[in-house]
Amino acid sequence: xxxxxxxxxxxxxxxxxxxxxxxxxxxxxxxxxxxxxxxxxxxxxxxxxxxxxxxxxxxxxxxxxxxxxxxxxxxxxxxxxxxxxxxxxxxxxxxxx
Numbered sequence: 001x002x003x004x005x006x007x008x009x010x011x012x013x014x015x016x017x018x019x020x021x022x023x024x025x026x027x028x029x030x031x032x033x034x035x036x037x038x039x040x041x042x043x044x045x046x047x048x049x050x051x052x053x054x055x056x057x058x059x060x061x062x063x064x065x066x067x068x069x070x071x072x073x074x075x076x077x078x079x080x081x082x083x084x085x086x087x088x089x090x091x092x093x094x095x096x097x
Contacts (some may be wrong), residue, residue: 073079 070079
């Protein structure tokens with residue numbers, strides 16, 4: 001019990017260090033590593049987001065060909081609805097809610 005007072009503070013974990021608080025050392029040297037020698041994480045979403053927005057801008061909101069085909073089928077009476085399949089999908093949808 002007498003040895004308890006002789007514990008060296010350096011053996012105790014530093015509860016306020018970045019390692020124990022979940023924080024990362026975000027400083028990066030010219031070699032691409034942090035001062036601790038660990039490669040730094042880098043995320044760049046700006047370019048990816050810009051490319052995605054450009055791609056989406058080219059996609060039409062409505063598939064005109066499909067809409068026109070359905071309209072034509074309704075007009076000429078050839079469009080049919082499978083009531084059993086429709087009922088199953090409605091039940092499945094309600095079950096998923």
